[in-house]
Structures are given as C-alpha cells and as structure tokens.
Amino acid sequence: MTTFLEMKQKIKNFYGQYEIYIVPFLKFILALASFIWINSMLGFTEALNSPFVVVILALLCAILPANLILYLSFAMVIGHCYGIGIEVAAFALVLILFMLILFLRFSNKVNLVMIFTPLTMGLHIPALLPVGSGLLASPMAALPAGCGVIFYYFIDLVxxxxxxxxxxxxxxxxxxxxxxxxxxxxxxxxxxMIAFVAVILLVYAIRTRAFDYAWRVSIVAGGVTYIFLMLIGGLFLNVQTSILELLIFSVIAILIGMVLELFVFGGDYSRTERLEYEDDEYYYYVKAVPKATVATSERNIKKINAAPEREEENKPNKKGAEYVVSRSREQWEPQGESLDSIPTERMERTSELEADALPLKDASEIKEVDFEKKLEESLKDL
Known part of the structure; x- marks a missing residue:
C-alpha cells in the first residue's frame, strides 16, 4: 500500500508540474483512439481513412475544448455513412441530432463519457464504463452512456x-x-443500455453515502449488478452471452475501479473523526475522513572530491638552503682555504649550521623601501 501511495504522490506532483502539457496530450490520445476505431469499424470514405487527416483532427482536438472530440466523431461517422449512401448519412444525422437535442444537451459537462463507451465496449470491458462513471462523474453521466451504447450498436449495424x-x-x-x-x-x-444506466446510478448512490469504505462497496456492487443484469437479460431476452468472458472482464473492471479509488479518493478510514458542534440555528454532525498519504523524501546526493594538494606546497624551500650553503662556502674560499683542507671537526660544525639555518626569503619577495620618501616625511615633521 505504501508503494501505491508514494506512486500516487509522485504522479500528483508530476501532473501538477506539467499539467499544461499532459492535458493536451491526453486529449490527443483520446481523439486519436476514437478516430482510429471509427475508421476500423466503417472505413467507407477514403479521405477520412488517411492517417494524415486523422492526426490533424486529433491535433485540433488537443488544443480546442474536449467536446470537439465528440462532434468530430459524429462528423466522421456521417462522412463514412455518406460513402455508403446519402440515405444512410441522413439517417445517421437524424439519429445524432435526436440524441443531442433530447439527451446530450443536459449533460454537457460529462459528454465525453459517450466517447469512452464504444472504446470500452470495443476492448471487451464494458463494465468499466458504468463503474468508472459512477465513481468519477455525476448521475447525468447515464445520459451520454446510454447514447454511447446506441452509437456503438449503430456503427456495428452499418x-x-x-x-x-x-x-x-x-x-x-x-x-x-x-x-x-x-x-x-x-x-x-x-x-x-439498461445495465449501464442502472450501474451508474447505483455506484453513484453508494459511493456518496457516509459509511466507511463506501467507494469500494460501490465498485463491487456495481460489478456484481452488471453481471446479474446481463445474465438475467441473456436468459429472458434470448441474447447469447459468454458467461466466462462476462465474469473475467467484469472482475478486471472491478480491479481497475479499485485502482481508481486509490488514486482519486484514497481515504484512510482508520483515522476517521466524528465532530459535533452547533450555532444559533443548526446542529452539525461531521464525519472527517483524512486522506491516506505518505511522506516522500527527495534525496539529493552530492559527490564531494577533496582538492588535491599542490606539490609546490609540500616541497621544501630549497632555494634558501642553497643560498646558505653558497654563503658558507664563500666564508671559507676568500681565506685561501679549500674545503678539502678544512678539518673534519670544522666541516661537521658547518653542516650543523647549514641544517639549522632558516630558509631566507627570495630577493623578489623582499619588500622594497623607498628611502627618498621616508626622508621627505622626516623633513616635514621638522
């Protein structure tokens, strides 16, 4: 659980930092997936099948409002139907206008659900859409979800x-x-359609309740309800339904819903607090559920290398020692004595003096004294 919470925090920070780039990219991917799916299902108009046209339309959707994806998808379907016949295109236009006027105009904020509906059904995980819509959207999402079902089956019919x-x-x-x-x-x-609408309303109704783990209960209840309705419909309406496929993909939808709950809600019910207070007109009973968070520390490792000591600092000052040796030689040479004729005792004494002698400063390091300036300053004092 800690790993998922750390991942959630990192994703949240990353999204907050690069939101201006992530949102257009996600809209581009959604539009591209929708257009490619429509072309793969219909594909009766060569101009709309061009990858160049698909990419250009997806780029337009990336920089314009998200609902443009829905309207361009409608336009592509009508265009492909026109490739079959003008009467088919007219039927598609009337059907789309019927859905826009009677249903979609009331759910403008969640109309993208209609785009996700055929995509999830094409991926054989239809239960994911009503469960996810009930978790992330309002009950109005039932309208575009139902219209999306009609849209999918119309394309399949054509x-x-x-x-x-x-x-x-x-x-x-x-x-x-x-x-x-x-x-x-x-x-x-x-x-x-009935299963989608019922599951969306059920999931929304349960996850907005005040009891603990309401989100998780709503996910499981939505998945089980979808399976039950599809099985009942298959029995009484003589619709062929693969029970194994229905169970497997419904379980996958439930697991994905759990991941959504962790990243979107993620309440820590173990630290729930219940508060009561009042004012002049009302009594307030509040249940506070803190978010499950984990502290993440950013580690910055700096490699510090010690500066290598300069060889010049470690070397002894041999220049001063050589100067002392030369001076000691000069003390003996002018007297006409060679170093070979000097007694051993005197030689040892000289060696001791050379060893104890302090290194003299270089002539360039000796500070020059301006005697003329010193003299002028003395005369001024007089």
Missing part, C-alpha cells in the same frame, strides 16, 4: 449491413427499414 446498404437494387425505404429495425429490435442493445 458495418454488418454494409453489403445490403450499398446494393443499388435495394430501395431507399427498404434501407431505412433495415436501419430502423436493426436498432429498435436489437434486444442486446437495450439490455446493455
């Missing part, structure tokens, strides 16, 4: 019925009937 829709012999009313029946009679779509 892909499956593309041969019929592109057939020139098929009349326009028949094409519209294929599209209408494919949506209205799709029991799997309605079952998934």
């Amino acid at each position: 892909r499956e019925q593309s041969a019929v829709l592109q057939n020139q012999d098929t009349e326009i009313p028949q094409k519209l009937k294929v599209l209408m029946d494919g949506l209205m009679k799709n029991q799997e779509m309605w079952m998934t």
